[in-house]
Amino acid sequence: xxxxxxxxxxxxxxxxxxxxxxxxxxxxxxxxxxxxxxxxxxxxxxxxxxxxxxxxxxxxxxxxxxxxxxxxxxxxxxxxxxxxxxxxxxxxxxxxxxxxxxxxxxxxx
Amino acid sequence: xxxxxxxxxxxxxxxxxxxxxxxxxxxxxxxxxxxxxxxxxxxxxxxxxxxxxxxxxxxxxxxxxxxxxxxxxxxxxxxxxxxxxxxxxxxxxxxxxxxxxxxxxxxxxxxxxxxxx
Numbered sequence: 425x426x427x428x429x430x431x432x433x434x435x436x437x438x439x440x441x442x443x444x445x446x447x448x449x450x451x452x453x454x455x456x457x458x459x460x461x462x463x464x465x466x467x468x469x470x471x472x473x474x475x476x477x478x479x480x481x482x483x484x485x486x487x488x489x490x491x492x493x494x495x496x497x498x499x500x501x502x503x504x505x506x507x508x509x510x511x512x513x514x515x516x517x518x519x520x521x522x523x524x525x526x527x528x529x530x531x532x533x
Numbered sequence: 534x535x536x537x538x539x540x541x542x543x544x545x546x547x548x549x550x551x552x553x554x555x556x557x558x559x560x561x562x563x564x565x566x567x568x569x570x571x572x573x574x575x576x577x578x579x580x581x582x583x584x585x586x587x588x589x590x591x592x593x594x595x596x597x598x599x600x601x602x603x604x605x606x607x608x609x610x611x612x613x614x615x616x617x618x619x620x621x622x623x624x625x626x627x628x629x630x631x632x633x634x635x636x637x638x639x640x641x642x643x644x645x646x647x648x649x650x
Contacts (some may be wrong), residue, residue, distance in 0.1 A: 457638060466641040467576065512575055519589040520566070521639060523575035524541060 426451070426517035430524035442476060443500040445482050445527035447513030456489060456496040461526070462509040468500075503531050535560055537642035539624050545648045548613050554609045554645045558626030565607040566586075566639065567599060570622040576623055582607050583630035611647075619649045 430447045437443050446455065455474045459467040471480055471495060473489035480487045484507075486499040500507055510526040538557045545553050559564050564583045568576035578591035582601035596612045603628075611618055625639035 454577070466643050467639075469638040472638060475574065520578045520581060521592065523568075525575045528573075 426515070426522050428456075428513055428515050428522065428524040430513060431528050432527055433525065434528045435531075436530045437503050438439075439505060442504050443503050443507070443512050445498050445529075445530055447496045447498075447524055449494050449515060452493050454493075455497075457514045457521070458487060458496075458498055459507050459512045459523075461512065465509070467512060478532065479503060500505075500529075503529070505531050505533055507531055537562075537624055537626050537640050539594070539622075539642035539645050541645060542580075542643065543646045546650065547650055548614055548616060550614050551610065551612045552614060552647060554622050554624075554647075555609075556609070556624030556642060557606045558624075559640045562603050562626035562628050562640065564627045564630055565601060565605065566625045566627070567581075567607070567609045568625060568641075570621040570623055570644070572581060572620075579609070581630075588630055614649045616649050621646050622642065 430444050436521055437461045455472055457472045458470040461467045471486055471487050477494050478489040484501045488497045496510055496513055509529050510528045512523050512526045514521045514523045537559050540555045548639050558625045566581040567579040569579055579593050579597055580599055581589040585601045598610045601607045621644045623644045624642045627637045627639050
């Protein structure tokens with residue numbers, strides 16, 4: 425259906441290690457968005473990807489949109505404790521934004 | 534420039550009661566969407582309001598209803614509360630309904646934590 429699947433559900437890393445979360449759809453996406461939700465907070469928009477094969481960077485964060493526009497990834501280089509939170513991908517569908525289940529990242533100092 | 538504001542921040546209700554949650558969108562935004570987020574889950578779309586009308590609705594029963602006012606603020610009402618309604622209720626705003634169908638980014642409020650006992 426319209427769901428987007430995110431893996432992994434949880435990721436525990438040592439500070440300084442890299443982190444990657446993946447978002448997969450069974451159907452072609454017009455675009456994909458990424459949000460971050462800190463513990464006890466609300467989702468905050470990070471980025472939107474639109475073009476096939478698009479790669480965007482925000483400091484240590486690298487976002488990719490697959491060539492077939494069915495998957496996306498978020499990679500964090502050298503994680504820091506400030507990266508802690510849940511990362512959601514979200515896709516438009518039927519006039520609404522549909523969120524994945526999220527990947528919860530914990531960082532051990 | 535005020536962001537999305539929601540009230541109250543926390544609420545405790547008893548099964549069977551009714552609740553009203555309120556949201557003021559970010560300045561310049563005219564579209565309001567409501568989401569329910571259970572613990573450990575992603576936000577689930579409830580409905581969306583634009584020009585004071587419900588434009589889209591998710592898979593939620595009629596116990597969930599809403600309203601949008603001329604100043605773009607919005608209310609979410611839930612009747613006959615069930616234990617399963619306990620969740621974080623998030624309001625999100627954006628500009629322009631047409632843009633939303635193509636996936637314009639959402640600005641979320643801090644949410645209302647509803648506990649039903």
